[in-house]
Amino acid sequence: MTDPRSYRPAQGSIPTQPGVYRFRDPSGVVVYVGKAINLRSRVSSYFQDIAHLHPRTATMVTTAASVEWTVVNTEVEALQLEYSWIKEYDPRFNVKYRDDKSYPWLAVTYGDDFPRVMVGRGKKRRGTRYYGPYSHAWAIRETVDLLLRVFPMRSCSNGVFKRSAQIGRPCLLGYIDKCAAPCVGRVSEDEHRAIVDDFCDFMAGNTNAFVRRIEKDMYAASEAQDYEKAARLRDDLGALNRALEKQQVVLGDGTDADVLALCEDPLEVAVQVFYVRSGRIKGQRGWVADRVEEGDTGDLVGDFLLQLYAGETGSAIPREILVPALPEDAATWEELLTESRGSRVTLRVPQRGDKKALQETVAANAKQSLALHKTKRASDLTTRNRALEEIREALDLETAPLRVECYDISNLQGTEVVASMVVFEDGLARKSEYRRFVIRGVDGQNDVASMHEVITRRFRRLLDERADAPEVHDADEDGSQGPMLVDPDTGRPRKFAYAPGLVVVDGGPPQVAAAQRALDELGIDDVPVCGLAKRLEEVWVPSQEDPVIMPRTSEGLYLLQRIRDEAHRFAITHHRGRRSKTMVESLLDDVPGLGEVRRKTLIRHFGSLKKLRSATVDEIAEVPGIGARTATLIADAVEQRGSGPVSVNTATGEIQED
Numbered sequence: 001m002t003d004p005r006s007y008r009p010a011q012g013s014i015p016t017q018p019g020v021y022r023f024r025d026p027s028g029v030v031v032y033v034g035k036a037i038n039l040r041s042r043v044s045s046y047f048q049d050i051a052h053l054h055p056r057t058a059t060m061v062t063t064a065a066s067v068e069w070t071v072v073n074t075e076v077e078a079l080q081l082e083y084s085w086i087k088e089y090d091p092r093f094n095v096k097y098r099d100d101k102s103y104p105w106l107a108v109t110y111g112d113d114f115p116r117v118m119v120g121r122g123k124k125r126r127g128t129r130y131y132g133p134y135s136h137a138w139a140i141r142e143t144v145d146l147l148l149r150v151f152p153m154r155s156c157s158n159g160v161f162k163r164s165a166q167i168g169r170p171c172l173l174g175y176i177d178k179c180a181a182p183c184v185g186r187v188s189e190d191e192h193r194a195i196v197d198d199f200c201d202f203m204a205g206n207t208n209a210f211v212r213r214i215e216k217d218m219y220a221a222s223e224a225q226d227y228e229k230a231a232r233l234r235d236d237l238g239a240l241n242r243a244l245e246k247q248q249v250v251l252g253d254g255t256d257a258d259v260l261a262l263c264e265d266p267l268e269v270a271v272q273v274f275y276v277r278s279g280r281i282k283g284q285r286g287w288v289a290d291r292v293e294e295g296d297t298g299d300l301v302g303d304f305l306l307q308l309y310a311g312e313t314g315s316a317i318p319r320e321i322l323v324p325a326l327p328e329d330a331a332t333w334e335e336l337l338t339e340s341r342g343s344r345v346t347l348r349v350p351q352r353g354d355k356k357a358l359q360e361t362v363a364a365n366a367k368q369s370l371a372l373h374k375t376k377r378a379s380d381l382t383t384r385n386r387a388l389e390e391i392r393e394a395l396d397l398e399t400a401p402l403r404v405e406c407y408d409i410s411n412l413q414g415t416e417v418v419a420s421m422v423v424f425e426d427g428l429a430r431k432s433e434y435r436r437f438v439i440r441g442v443d444g445q446n447d448v449a450s451m452h453e454v455i456t457r458r459f460r461r462l463l464d465e466r467a468d469a470p471e472v473h474d475a476d477e478d479g480s481q482g483p484m485l486v487d488p489d490t491g492r493p494r495k496f497a498y499a500p501g502l503v504v505v506d507g508g509p510p511q512v513a514a515a516q517r518a519l520d521e522l523g524i525d526d527v528p529v530c531g532l533a534k535r536l537e538e539v540w541v542p543s544q545e546d547p548v549i550m551p552r553t554s555e556g557l558y559l560l561q562r563i564r565d566e567a568h569r570f571a572i573t574h575h576r577g578r579r580s581k582t583m584v585e586s587l588l589d590d591v592p593g594l595g596e597v598r599r600k601t602l603i604r605h606f607g608s609l610k611k612l613r614s615a616t617v618d619e620i621a622e623v624p625g626i627g628a629r630t631a632t633l634i635a636d637a638v639e640q641r642g643s644g645p646v647s648v649n650t651a652t653g654e655i656q657e658d
Helices: 039-047 055-063 075-089 137-147 158-167 189-203 208-223 227-245 297-309 330-341 353-376 380-395 447-468 509-522 555-587 596-606 609-614 617-621 628-640
Strands: 019-024 030-036 066-071 105-108 117-120 129-131 257-264 268-277 280-290 320-322 346-348 403-412 415-425 435-438 471-473 480-483 502-506 529-532 646-648 655-657
Touching (some): 030 039, 039 055, 039 066, 208 227, 257 353, 280 353, 330 346, 380 555, 403 555, 502 555, 509 529, 596 609
Parallel strands (some): 257 320, 403 502
Antiparallel strands (some): 471 480, 646 655
16 A cells, blocks of 8 residues: 655646646556646646545545646646546546446448448448447337338348348348348339438437328328238338337427436536437436546536547437536537537537426436445445455465466367466456466366466566566655566556466365465466366465365355356357367368368468358358369368368267267
8 A cells, every 4th residue: 555645746846737647656556547637737737645535536535646638728628638547557546437338339330332321339431320229129129120021121131131232032031021122123223222311310309201102102092992001001101100109209309409407416426318219219328437536416417428428429429418417528428529529519408398307207217226235236236345355364465466377278078278377356347358378388188287277377577577577766756666567668557477376277275286386387476276177166375285165155256156057167268269260271171172271271261160161152262362263172171061060070080960
């Protein structure tokens, strides 16, 4: 624990201009990033009596060992730099106010020749139009299923589309009139594009024109005694109305706005966002985050705006954002968001009318979300701390193991041996720190030797990283504080630079002894080791004949089980990926003229046996080094194996049909 007074900068050395500041720990790792309109006032506030600070802020300033700042010209530049540094350094004390769940979007691949409508998640792609996000994927699919009756655009995958074009027959959706079947030429590219444009207009909120047009056509068909057409249009109208019922009109003036509401307590804050487009609720998101420090609602709103909208452009930012309180630098935020959107964006606190009523509805949702969160996850942080403390006591460690690394070995009859390393920090998975190993120096099925190799490789890298790292010098006196565990140019952590507080191996005494022997050979004596055996869930430590028995209801044992199971899952996933590639290689062994180099090129191109089976001869021939004749031989070799799934015989190691 560091005394903040040891690195407190002189009062007169801190500038009064806008800027961004960074706190670093003794190893040089950035642990917190913040911005300030007045750097001197803001940075100085962290060095008051610790008893007056928010608990999380107090932990941060005692973890840090130095503070530095960068002066910028305007408050907008400070916002942009703060966002960039948070993305780059991923500081542990900057609470992630962005929702950690993946919400589904309705996406239209507008940049394709024949655009496709689909439900997707994750990162947005250029050339695709997005609508949402939505709370549930099934709700989007129900809406799309209704709308395809009226707007029969393509919704099939690229593989299905190409196959239908090759065989000259549409898929089922084409036969039931939920697709115009552009794959077989029923409609031209321009005609299909017109259907897509109508669909996008409807999803954007321009619904009245379509409803009126279908009503007009329905009455006209009825007057012409074309009752079949009139009945079909009547059903289309019903489908449109059912789709519209799912999108409640909340603002009659056709407003485009995001409505943000918070429910706070001293330690956590619940967030709810309603997305309103053309007066209708198009989507909703809600989550709960830890509070970083003391601050009013306006400060929290500013933090959320930073992570919700920084980096977004165009229509992803609405014309209006309704908030419970304006941040101190509201004008700066409006300037930044206007620049990103390309048109005027306003921040408002609704005072009366429909917008005020909607804000209250969103706030009620936030309140219920926080209450439910506390019911389900009461004392979650306390529970994690208790689990780490129980592990410390059970293993007689000097301190609680804030960073735990767990290793597992996976193999198939001694072939394709791989290992996994998973990392938990403060009782939570740190997936960016996970690592995979391919075991090369062990013959056959020998988990003990494999464990020795992977521990040796991991901690040899630790020693190499420390040997190559420059020393960190104190700001006041030129005394060495040890190696810098981050790259001084980028500020990113070095890959294997951190020593864990505890190494856990999946196994019993043999695996534990192998791990301890590897550390002893490297001269590392400050990293404790234990093993968790699956049979009775007993904990084994080196040089002890009897295991450590933790109570079955122990939070510490539960945490060790979670870490062990995650390592096993990660190892199995890696092994299956390598096994799939091995199966493809086996299938291609007998293809004349296909050597090892071209086999590996083919595997890298398709990635799996399933994709290779679905590829046409022309697609195989597109792989560099594969000609038309060889592509035909490859397709024949794969086809001779049958079209069913394949697996590996665990007794012989041979590929067989399931």
